[in-house]
Amino acid sequence: MAAELVRGQNHPLSHVRLEIRISAGVPVLAGATLGDEQGMVHGRQWVVHPGAPVAHGVEAAPQAAPEHRLTVDLAALPEAVHRLDVFLALPTGTAGPLRFGAVPAPHTAVYSSEGTEIACFTLTGLDTESAVIALELYRRQGAWKIRAMGQGYDGGLPALLADQGLRDADDLATAVHEAAARGLPHATSAPATSEPSPRTAAASAAQPAPGRQVPSAPHASQGASAPDLPAAPRTPSASQTASATPAASTPHETSASGQTEPAHPYGPPGADGDGGPGLPHSGGPVDYTHPRRTPSPPPPPAPTAADGQPARPVAGDAVGWSMEERLYNQIWGMFEDLARTTAAYRSAVQFADSRLEQELDQALADPRARLSGAGDAAREAAHDRRIQLTDQARAALDRDLAQLTDEAEVVEPALPPAYARWDNPVWHAYRAPDEEPMALRLGDLHLPESAPLSIPLLVRLPLERGLWIDSGPVAAVDDRVLDSAELRHLAMEAAVALAARLLAVHPPGAFAVQVVDPAGAGARALLPLTQSGVLATPPAAGAAGVSQTLERLTRRVDLVQMAVRGGAAEALPADVDTAQQLLIVNDFPHGFDERAVTRLRYLADEGPAVGVHLMLVADRADAAAFGPLLDPLWRSLLRLTPLPDDHLADPWIGHAWTYEPSLVPAGSRILQEVLAEVVNARAKRG
Amino acid sequence: MSVNLSKGQAISLEKKDGATLSAVRMGLGWQAAKRRGLFGSRTREIDLDASAVLFAGGQPTDVVFFRHLVSDDGSVRHTGDNLVGGVGQGGDDEAILVDLQRVPVHIDQIVFTVNSFTGQTFQEVQNAFCRLVDETNGQELARYTLAGGGEYTAQIMAKVHRAGSGWTMTAIGAPANGRTFQDLMPAILPHL
Numbered sequence: 001m002a003a004e005l006v007r008g009q010n011h012p013l014s015h016v017r018l019e020i021r022i023s024a025g026v027p028v029l030a031g032a033t034l035g036d037e038q039g040m041v042h043g044r045q046w047v048v049h050p051g052a053p054v055a056h057g058v059e060a061a062p063q064a065a066p067e068h069r070l071t072v073d074l075a076a077l078p079e080a081v082h083r084l085d086v087f088l089a090l091p092t093g094t095a096g097p098l099r100f101g102a103v104p105a106p107h108t109a110v111y112s113s114e115g116t117e118i119a120c121f122t123l124t125g126l127d128t129e130s131a132v133i134a135l136e137l138y139r140r141q142g143a144w145k146i147r148a149m150g151q152g153y154d155g156g157l158p159a160l161l162a163d164q165g166l167r168d169a170d171d172l173a174t175a176v177h178e179a180a181a182r183g184l185p186h187a188t189s190a191p192a193t194s195e196p197s198p199r200t201a202a203a204s205a206a207q208p209a210p211g212r213q214v215p216s217a218p219h220a221s222q223g224a225s226a227p228d229l230p231a232a233p234r235t236p237s238a239s240q241t242a243s244a245t246p247a248a249s250t251p252h253e254t255s256a257s258g259q260t261e262p263a264h265p266y267g268p269p270g271a272d273g274d275g276g277p278g279l280p281h282s283g284g285p286v287d288y289t290h291p292r293r294t295p296s297p298p299p300p301p302a303p304t305a306a307d308g309q310p311a312r313p314v315a316g317d318a319v320g321w322s323m324e325e326r327l328y329n330q331i332w333g334m335f336e337d338l339a340r341t342t343a344a345y346r347s348a349v350q351f352a353d354s355r356l357e358q359e360l361d362q363a364l365a366d367p368r369a370r371l372s373g374a375g376d377a378a379r380e381a382a383h384d385r386r387i388q389l390t391d392q393a394r395a396a397l398d399r400d401l402a403q404l405t406d407e408a409e410v411v412e413p414a415l416p417p418a419y420a421r422w423d424n425p426v427w428h429a430y431r432a433p434d435e436e437p438m439a440l441r442l443g444d445l446h447l448p449e450s451a452p453l454s455i456p457l458l459v460r461l462p463l464e465r466g467l468w469i470d471s472g473p474v475a476a477v478d479d480r481v482l483d484s485a486e487l488r489h490l491a492m493e494a495a496v497a498l499a500a501r502l503l504a505v506h507p508p509g510a511f512a513v514q515v516v517d518p519a520g521a522g523a524r525a526l527l528p529l530t531q532s533g534v535l536a537t538p539p540a541a542g543a544a545g546v547s548q549t550l551e552r553l554t555r556r557v558d559l560v561q562m563a564v565r566g567g568a569a570e571a572l573p574a575d576v577d578t579a580q581q582l583l584i585v586n587d588f589p590h591g592f593d594e595r596a597v598t599r600l601r602y603l604a605d606e607g608p609a610v611g612v613h614l615m616l617v618a619d620r621a622d623a624a625a626f627g628p629l630l631d632p633l634w635r636s637l638l639r640l641t642p643l644p645d646d647h648l649a650d651p652w653i654g655h656a657w658t659y660e661p662s663l664v665p666a667g668s669r670i671l672q673e674v675l676a677e678v679v680n681a682r683a684k685r686g
Numbered sequence: 687m688s689v690n691l692s693k694g695q696a697i698s699l700e701k702k703d704g705a706t707l708s709a710v711r712m713g714l715g716w717q718a719a720k721r722r723g724l725f726g727s728r729t730r731e732i733d734l735d736a737s738a739v740l741f742a743g744g745q746p747t748d749v750v751f752f753r754h755l756v757s758d759d760g761s762v763r764h765t766g767d768n769l770v771g772g773v774g775q776g777g778d779d780e781a782i783l784v785d786l787q788r789v790p791v792h793i794d795q796i797v798f799t800v801n802s803f804t805g806q807t808f809q810e811v812q813n814a815f816c817r818l819v820d821e822t823n824g825q826e827l828a829r830y831t832l833a834g835g836g837e838y839t840a841q842i843m844a845k846v847h848r849a850g851s852g853w854t855m856t857a858i859g860a861p862a863n864g865r866t867f868q869d870l871m872p873a874i875l876p877h878l
Contacts, residue, residue: 002826004690107690117826122690340760344790347759351742351792392791653758 002109002117005148007125013074013137013144017113020070020086020135025104027064028088029157029180032072033164034058035083040165044172046081047161051179056081064091064180071113072137074144082139085149085164088123089131089157092177100126100152108134110146121148130156313407315414324416328439328458331411331419334404335445335455339650341400342447348393356386397449405453415441418505419456422497422664422671430504430674432681437461437505442498442640445648445657457648457659459638462580466604466614468637469495471587472621474645482643484619488587490642491617492525494661495584497671499615501662502582503534504674508681512579515539516549518591522617532675534682536577539586546591550599553583553612557603560610580611588618589626597626601633691830691844691857699786699818699827699846699853706852709785709821712738712798712844713778716771716814731770732811733803736780737867738762741795744878748793750782751867761788762796771811783821784846786853795847795878797858799870802839808832808861816843818855830857840864842874 003011022030031049033041034056041047048058057076061068070086077084088106090098100106100123109120123134129152136147153159157176161169318333320326359382363375412424418437420426421444439458446454471491473484482490499513515526517539529535540549556576563572572578589597604614616637623630639647646658664671691697699707714736737751740762748757752767761784768779784796798816808814814832819825830844838861846855862873 004829120690337760340756340758344759344761344788347742347747348790348792351745351747355743389792396791652756 003119005119005121005146007121007148007150010145010147011119013110013118013146015112015114015118016073016075018072018074018118018137019111019113020068020072021109021111022068022070022086022088022106022134024066024068024088024106027066027091028068028106029064029091029176030068030070030086030088031060031176032058032070033085033087033161033166034077034081035085035164036080037082039083041161042165044166044168047166047172047176049172049176049179051175058084062179063182074137084137085133086135086137087131087133087157087160089160089176091180092130092156093181098130099128100130100132101128106132106134110135119146119148121150123150125150126152128154130154131160133160313403313410315411317407324418324438327411327415327419330407331456331458334407334411335650336652337400338404338447338450338453338455339653339655341397341404342449342655343653345393345397345449349390352386352389352393355389356382359385401450401453404450408453408455415456418461418501419458421456421662422668427670427674430677432508432678433505434507436507436510440501440505441662442467442638443659443661445650445659447655447657454660462608462611463613464608466608466616466637467495467498468634468639469498469615469617470619470639470641470645471617472619474641474643487642488521488617488619489525492522492586494640494642494663495586495615495617496525496528497661497663499582499584500528500534500671500675503678506580508678508685510579511582512536512577513582513584514549514553515584515586516546516591517584517586518542518546519587521590522586528671528675532672533679534675543591543593543596546596547593547599549583550596550603553581553603553607554599556581557606557610557612561606564610580613581607582613582615584615584617586617587622588616589623589630597630601630604633604636691828691855693857693859696854696856697828698849699855706786707820707822707827708787709783710827710846711778711819711821712736712782712784712816712846713819714780714782714800714814714816714843715778717812731804732806733767733769734771734780734811734814735767735801735803735866736764736782736816737799737801738764738782738784739797739799739867739871739874740789740793741797741878742790742792743794744875746871749867759788759790761785761790761793778817778819786846795845797845797874797877798843799862799867799874800841800843801864801866801870803865805839805865807837807839808841809836818844818846828855828857830859832859836861838863840870840873842870842877845877 005011022028029050031047031053034046034048035041045052045055048055048060050060050062050064053060053062056078057073059071061070072084086108090100090103092098105122105124105126107120107122110118112118121135123132126132132152133149136149137144138147153163155162157173158170161173166172316323316326316330318326318329320329360379363378363382366375366378368374412421415421415424415426416437417424417426417430417433418439419441421441439460440463442457442459444454445457446452469491471484471488473487474482503511503513513529513535514537515522515529515535517523517526518541520539520541522539523530526539530538540546559572559576560578583603585600588600592600600614603612606612607614614637620634640661641647641659642661644658644660646656648657648659649655650657699710714734716732716734735752737749738757739746740748740750740757748759748762750757750762750764752764755764755766756762763783765781765783771779782798789796800814800816802808802811811832815829816832817829818827820827832841840862842858842860842862844855844857844859846853848854858877860873860877862870864870864873
């Protein structure tokens, strides 16, 4: 993490290439002076300023700006340089303030060329100063360090430069201000010393020159403006004026506008002026940096998607060890997303409504407004504001729904049988699995706002709770008034579809279904199960059948419990079926006496832990005679309905979701085919 | 570039290139004042809690805190309660993530608060700070250091509010007293 320096504090620098970012809130000049071990600055060629913005591996902006990015290549600094002072100055000759006390405290931060922040320093406590040394980079025993300075000068830039030991400080300061005011540096400041100029021109020209491999290449591309630039480091002064022609200032426009894209700072090292040792061009190190790729700003994060558009959805785009688990997590993620985006929408609409009400009240409460037309206008405005907000909220919801719909469209076809709708082609290629699935689709969920998008309701297997298919009366759906018998049949069909799904998704022989149908009322709905032969025993009928079946299952629960507690699962009697059991009870409590009810409650409580699951198909009103005795039973079961009904709540917000069972499409023989395959596979396993 | 905020200072959360920030993290870090020993010490670790209150038109609509880690709309998420602080030694001990683009349209302000759940005052807390980090690249945007802890048990740190099409962060830094955000509500309202 970046160090926040206080005045006088220093900090080690482990990077060679640095970027010093300055933000001042108002336009300021920024530059640097290079000093020897004593801090003396020998001549104006050792000053990097707007008039000579590139020299010795330091690059500054050629004009005043509220934001600056100074790049410093410590390795490119001449050996003699031991100190580098970064200075800021308020521009003269403008309408701007002339004291730092009147502007926001400038903030400086030192970044590595990779874009990590190393240290930062805010120059607080300035008052009448108009120039300030912000930071100092200094060489100490071969290593570079940075020190927070904040040394201000009432006398402005001339005083600052004079303090650095420059004799012609006043002239230079004037030149700097003039150059900055013009933003086109070369013509004025260069002629006297001008060593930086060819360097600048070369560096700037390097930018539009693609494919630059060696430092001498840009000169060729620079063309007529500096044809005689020699390769030798000691540039004859003749070429300096040549490069100070308008041709050189044109490429400078790039670096002038370069707060966001500074000119390439690590240009040909050989072009350094006589202030530094400067390596010869031909023998200089090859510059591998891309000519137009600036090393200073941190690379923007790889866009995950173009312009905020969500990435194309992919099935299984979630965490998990297996595709099955990933799909499970993805679907639950979609479920949560839908719940939350709907919550946002509802909350916004609610807010819009209450605000409308308030504003209408206000409009009414103002008697003057009531008489004049202002009241109507206010009411209209209030309605408009409400519509505007709800439209915005709806747009956000629609955007999210579209995204989730896209996702659902790729996810649905990729689902394995346990998660798939009955109309999914995966069922036509059904083969008995080798492993128990991790979850099961019980149906679909949707919210009024989300239609037609719905989310699969997946529950983990083995089932932790029993299921209750409610065959009781429902609120009229689709203007169809269903009589009780029809409802009971639909409930039983839903139960059979679920039972068939459970049978199909378990390995052969690992799951068994038993049916109690005391009055035989469910025979028609049970046909797929009874005809295919997946039931070991035909549906039990009558009170005797009920008590027999319950007794058998109770014994199994007891034995398995004992075996599990004793740690002797293999000691079970041979006649105990170790497969998981699903008991479908139709028309509960028909045919049940109190003893049978007690057994059933026992199974509901103890069964799931040892693989005995309950599926009650019942109308709760039928069991009213038992009074509150059965309330715990109903509560322990997960209620599902044969027709769409909004009774399920999500775990995050608690919206009422409309549940729709996953039914076999009308006329489809898929259930029979799948169950036949289940029987086949069972026979093969023996 | 990190900006050290002073009380009341605001920064715009627009990026330099004009793009708006998509996700930010409000991080809270602190260290308990040093103790000498364990035996006989009746002091307890200091449990600071970060909370975020979502406001629509001056009315609180949702709160994200350690008992409700995700706002109903899913745009603001708390990464979990930290009971002792100092785990990061300068990193964030508690963090609240805000997906600015998903914040519901009617939410116009999100206020971040810090409470001392265990009742110690900020005098016993060292190096407490809150900072705003661009979650997409981990860069710190702004930092606000709790200067000189005083005799109070809560602080209203900062707010992020809509300004034009983007968002702006304002450092508030107002002391208050309370165990959880509920106690702070009267103190928050003047800052909206």
